[in-house]
Amino acid sequence: MSDAFDLLYSETEEELRSAVRALLADRCTPADVLARAETGRPHDPELWHTLAAEIGTAGLLVPEKLGGQGAGHREAAVVLEELGRAVAPVPYLTSAVLATEILLGLGCEVPEAAGLLGELAAGRQVCAPALPLTQAPGAPLPGAVRDTGGGVLTGTVTSVADAVAADVLLVLADTGLYAVPAAEVALTPLVPLDLTRPLATVTLEGAAGTRLADPATARAAVAGALLSGAGLLASEQVGLAEWCLTETVRHVRGRHQFNRPVGSFQALKHRLAQLWLDVASARAAARAAADALATGAPDAPLTVAVAQAYCSGVAVRAAEECVQLHGGIGMTWEHPAHLYLKRAKADSLALGTPGHHHALVADFAELPSP
């Protein structure tokens, strides 16, 4: 068995984590997130600027020669852990991971793609892929957008995440992949279950875009990006689950009923111990996925499917336990537990449900259905 994979965090990764965590502790408390969510415009552009440009997280996946940090998936995964821990409403998964990976997948020969990558990496622009958030790796890609001639696009894409924050959309049409300025499209914001990752319907009616790739290249690039996105989403889910566990432990240690801390009751201790175990396991699965993506391991698709099949459930359960073990407080709007539950549940649909990823495991591990 190969020993090549590394499931730990390096010192540089821990430094990156500290920087991101400190910023979020300062500028993105649960109270901040809730206050913004209630305005219907959850994104905080200034926070994004600091995170993306000043700390330099937006360009982690982008090579230095294209204006990025030249780091990789392991580092991006650490950023996502921290963003999950804070349910931070920033377009990291969409712009710095999915859109960035699509552009990287086109190769650097396309000058427009390289130019846009540099803008994203520097945090100067935000780009949302015009795909439903539920689009899974290995599932058929939507084909609703058509080029009516000369790069004039028509069609509708539903449930596009972070489109409201985007300067540019990456649109997959029958004739290839297009970069479309946000001003060219009509957005209909939807009321999302997850208040921290806004959704919109994107309507193109004769929108003009720049063609970046032919259909085959475009589809391959999108497929690769969906794989990375799914693998890295596991780290967001780990960070989210860890916050839920930590906060719940803190609460049950301090909350007294029957003249004892409720956390001294074995029924709760066992549930929380089991949850800790699940979070520790989810971390190993998510690290394996990040590492496999970083090294381009041949079994990366299987490792990603395993991580997604596992981590979604852990995040949802951690958030559900968090609500339950907080009792009445857990059901209130003021307490942030609901933000985590909503993100966790939405994340379990994003980029493929656990059921979809189980089916992928069946394919990769050659365990065919009846």
Add this chain to the structure above:
Amino acid sequence: MTAITADQLLTRVRDLLAAHPPADTGRADFLRARFDAGLAWVHYPQGLGGLGAPRSLQAVVDAELEAAGAPDNEPRRIGIGLGMAAPTILAYGTEEQKQRFLRPLWVGEEVWCQLFSEPGAGSDLAALGTRAVRESGTGDWIVDGQKVWTSSAHTARWAILIARTDPALPKHQGITYFLCDMHAPGVEVRPLRQITGEAEFNEVFLTGVRIPDSHRLGAVGQGWAVARTTLMNERVSIGGMRLPREGGMIAPVAAAWRERPALRTHALHQRLLQLWVQAEVARLTAERLRQQLAAGQPGPEGSGMKLTFARLNQEISGLEVELLGEDGLLYEDWTMRRPELVDFTGRDAGYRYLRAKGNSIEGGTSEILLNIVAERVLGLPAEPRDDKDLAWKDLAR
């Protein structure tokens, strides 16, 4: 002194192979030579089977020796010695004890068993009642009592044993740890047939057993601290096995699924995939723990691994019996055997299913391990308890 490198270790391995070619060296001779070369457990001190090297380098040695066709010391047959007795002797033994016991233990010439549990003391191990009384004059200890569930007692040459030396003290004090000769007069081993039909564990009756003071491990009355070292190592060694992807309990189920399409149903497929994923994640978690240990950052994941391992083994073996349909109704053989080996994965699906039931009991029950995780890892408050300061002799029994 700088630590030895992987290259230096490989040179030592090749020197060993050159001086003792496995093909024309007797098995025990080869293993003794390997021990003496410090290649048994490389992180142990020099002269005691090791070289004071980083623990992570053991894998390098093992791989090289395996590739050369060298015999191993059948680690599963001597698991209690390797996993529990050895680290405890290393931590608490006198120089003489280490010199006397570690080599034959590692070579496998002397099998060890663990005389801890008693009919009245399982999870509450510190309540044990086996007595050890010091004989004036000789200074020897005379031991009387009964132990139970003792795996491998019938093949063991030595035992780690805890006994009460002062009943007037609270239960965690007044315990002393001994190395007990299983061939000593007064040691009687009776097979205890178990759920699988075989007798891998035993009852052990100790009647007037004489143990010289030189076989005491650690100070008189310090036995609980010594035992905790053993128990911590036990949990890591049960949960921490290194497996390839789809290794362990999931392997025969996946194989049956592939080879016998007629057994497939949609409901079983869902369960199989879920357990396959969980087994893969457990493998990665164990690997991460191993990497943490090797990097010198022992994480708390160790106590958790055994919990996962027990639950998964039970669920997977349960699925396997069901998957097999009519064949799942059959059992290979109910003859009472006395196996030399504690075997979780061997024999047929029915055996695996039944044996796995012990995984959440042996080496600390899952309930007790969840308490440990909750209290020591998460810092949740301990259960209120009223037995801590009572003298052992005054406890309710």
